[in-house]
Amino acid sequence: MSPTSAPSKTGKAPSRASRKRSPLARFLVRRVVTALLLALGITLVTFVLTNLVPGDPVSANLGQRALGDPAIVAQWRADHGLDKPLPQQYLLYLGGLVHGDLGESQQSHRPVSEDLADFVPATLELAGAAILVSLVLGVAFGVFAALRRDRLPDHVLRVLSLVGISVPTFWLALVAFYIFFYRLQVTPGSGRIDPGMTAPPHVTGLYTIDSALAGQWDVFSSAIGHLIAPALVLALYTIGLLTRFTRSAVLEVLGQDYVRAARAKGLPGRVILFRYVVRPALVPIITVAGLAFGSLLSGTVLVEAVFAWPGVGQYAYKSATTLDLPAVMGVGLVVGGVYLIINLVVDVLYGVIDPRVRVS
Amino acid sequence: MTLTISALKVSIGGSEILHGVDLEVRAGRVHGLAGESGSGKTMTGLAVLGLLPHGSRTAGRIELAGRDLLGLSTKELNVVRGAEIAMVFQDPATSLHPMLTVGRQLTEHMRHHLGLGAKEARARALELLAKVRIPGPEAAIDRYPHQFSGGMRQRIAIAIALACEPKVLIADEPTTALDVTVQAGVLRLLRGLCDDLGLAVLLVTHDLGVMSAVADEVSVMKDGLVVETGPRGQVLREPRHPYTRALLDALPGETVGTGTPGRETPGQDLTLGGEPR
Numbered sequence: 001m002s003p004t005s006a007p008s009k010t011g012k013a014p015s016r017a018s019r020k021r022s023p024l025a026r027f028l029v030r031r032v033v034t035a036l037l038l039a040l041g042i043t044l045v046t047f048v049l050t051n052l053v054p055g056d057p058v059s060a061n062l063g064q065r066a067l068g069d070p071a072i073v074a075q076w077r078a079d080h081g082l083d084k085p086l087p088q089q090y091l092l093y094l095g096g097l098v099h100g101d102l103g104e105s106q107q108s109h110r111p112v113s114e115d116l117a118d119f120v121p122a123t124l125e126l127a128g129a130a131i132l133v134s135l136v137l138g139v140a141f142g143v144f145a146a147l148r149r150d151r152l153p154d155h156v157l158r159v160l161s162l163v164g165i166s167v168p169t170f171w172l173a174l175v176a177f178y179i180f181f182y183r184l185q186v187t188p189g190s191g192r193i194d195p196g197m198t199a200p201p202h203v204t205g206l207y208t209i210d211s212a213l214a215g216q217w218d219v220f221s222s223a224i225g226h227l228i229a230p231a232l233v234l235a236l237y238t239i240g241l242l243t244r245f246t247r248s249a250v251l252e253v254l255g256q257d258y259v260r261a262a263r264a265k266g267l268p269g270r271v272i273l274f275r276y277v278v279r280p281a282l283v284p285i286i287t288v289a290g291l292a293f294g295s296l297l298s299g300t301v302l303v304e305a306v307f308a309w310p311g312v313g314q315y316a317y318k319s320a321t322t323l324d325l326p327a328v329m330g331v332g333l334v335v336g337g338v339y340l341i342i343n344l345v346v347d348v349l350y351g352v353i354d355p356r357v358r359v360s
Numbered sequence: 361m362t363l364t365i366s367a368l369k370v371s372i373g374g375s376e377i378l379h380g381v382d383l384e385v386r387a388g389r390v391h392g393l394a395g396e397s398g399s400g401k402t403m404t405g406l407a408v409l410g411l412l413p414h415g416s417r418t419a420g421r422i423e424l425a426g427r428d429l430l431g432l433s434t435k436e437l438n439v440v441r442g443a444e445i446a447m448v449f450q451d452p453a454t455s456l457h458p459m460l461t462v463g464r465q466l467t468e469h470m471r472h473h474l475g476l477g478a479k480e481a482r483a484r485a486l487e488l489l490a491k492v493r494i495p496g497p498e499a500a501i502d503r504y505p506h507q508f509s510g511g512m513r514q515r516i517a518i519a520i521a522l523a524c525e526p527k528v529l530i531a532d533e534p535t536t537a538l539d540v541t542v543q544a545g546v547l548r549l550l551r552g553l554c555d556d557l558g559l560a561v562l563l564v565t566h567d568l569g570v571m572s573a574v575a576d577e578v579s580v581m582k583d584g585l586v587v588e589t590g591p592r593g594q595v596l597r598e599p600r601h602p603y604t605r606a607l608l609d610a611l612p613g614e615t616v617g618t619g620t621p622g623r624e625t626p627g628q629d630l631t632l633g634g635e636p637r
Binding site for chain 1: 411439440449450454455517
């Protein structure tokens with residue numbers, strides 16, 4: 001670049017940036033404020049639902065002898081704020097939340113926040129790997145099927161995606177575990193890493209990232225190896241779903257006038273494919289991907305059970321069956337929070353991909 | 361440069377749609393291609409750029425500067441598309457990419473065909489916007505198609521078509537989707553560009569009013585064949601083919617060129633209320 005061109009370019013950049021950024025910034029602020037209000041709604045719903053459950057935390061927590069002593073019962077209620085009216089309890093609960101206090105699990109006798117810090121990253125690692133695989137494969141298969149419409153690859157992918165959508169996840173998990181681990185022994189067994197190994201130092205809680213950060217490559221490859229089978233099992237449904245949606249989205253865009261106009265401009269095929277076909281098709285695709293991530297999270301409960309994956313699904317199951325209400329509320333908050341974040345990300349991506357969303 | 365179409369046949373899915381079309385579009389002239397829907401006008405235009413639907417088969421010749429375009433591979437055709445022959449489509453609301461700025465759509469093929477840098481391409485894009493009379497090119501270039509009116513969008517589409525200085529412009533019903541009040545402006549722009557740049561323009565339209573306003577030569581198509589061709593005045597005033605006569609008769613409120621003395625009003629021109637202002 002010539003020395004004369006540099007200043008003019010940098011001199012121009014701020015005005016253009018501010019002109020472009022302000023609508024996007026406003027759009028972002030609007031979305032974040034909405035998300036915060038929804039988060040407040042989630043705390044209210046989890047609180048109310050938990051208090052509607054016909055179970056008395058006093059009898060669940062105190063022993064037989066202590067229950068017989070009204071003074072101890074009253075003291076316990078006062079200690080846990082249960083003697084106050086419900087609205088006040090909700091405010092106390094919110095106050096605790098602000099400080100990261102989710103109460104104490106009655107099973108583990110540890111703060112729920114600590115339990116969640118152990119279990120949530122395991123699930124996020126599994127679900128994250130699954131959604132990544134689904135997006136890459138699902139979109140690639142869908143685009144390929146659309147470009148080969150009504151030819152052999154399209155028919156094959158249609159059948160495969162239908163299978164992916166129809167097969168129940170828990171059954172697939174059992175079959176995959178039986179065939180690939182028990183019979184063929186090509187995948188490692190249950191858990192997140194091999195039994196002899198120790199977990200990498202905690203940074204993110206995701207073993208793949210933590211082990212890579214610590215340079216423990218044996219742990220890293222073990223973590224990846226353990227991730228493959230459950231992530232693929234979990235991803236199969238979303239791969240099928242995204243393949244079908246991507247195919248129809250791409251077919252719709254292929255019929256658009258601006259694709260023909262791009263061909264008339266003599267642009268190279270790959271530019272037309274990515275800029276003129278895939279990008280407009282991404283809007284419906286990310287909508288489905290966001291919803292699919294939600295279904296992945298609920299699917300993890302079964303997959304975690306089969307692969308003995310120490311994730312939040314297992315924790316939620318145990319907490320629910322033992323009426324461990326603070327833990328159940330904690331899980332509810334986390335899942336609700338993840339949904340909120342996904343929705344926020346999807347909304348922001350709409351704005352990034354389609355200028356009509358952010359530019360009025 | 362002259363675009364010569366001879367004995368062009370196109371069939372899609374086994375049924376023949378064009379049965380041997382002959383056309384000649386010369387530099388600096390607007391050649392109007394008229395005919396009812398389904399007569400093969402648009403297919404003729406698309407065939408020139410190799411943009412026919414999948415599974416179409418072609419025969420005949422489409423000649424530009426000594427080359428037969430029908431014999432070119434997609435790769436060779438991509439050098440012609442946009443650079444030597446450009447196209448403007450019917451509806452600018454759908455023919456512009458809704459997610460790319462006007463500037464991006466004006467510059468991407470310039471950078472590809474002419475090898476221009478980002479700065480040069482942008483400067484040229486600003487010139488083009490001014491040439492098609494978009495007010496405030498500096499602001500317009502960073503905006504998106506949905507922020508413009510229909511007439512402005514079609515001007516932008518014309519600017520995009522002209523970006524690589526093509527020799528031939530195919531305009532497929534360029535005013536059909538526009539409000540009558542802005543049609544005249546777009547037509548006058550096309551006529552002016554044709555005169556100034558020496559463009560060969562193939563104007564595809566079903567609207568004989570549009571035709572009489574700007575075309576130098578007129579060809580009339582029916583059922584995949586050109587049934588009549590000649591200078592505008594001759595074809596529109598003294599049609600030889602009965603179909604041309606029928607088309608002229610079908611114009612509501614128009615009484616010219618029917619060849620029936622009792623219905624002729626001498627001196628009245630066949631336009632959309634006069635020459636475009």
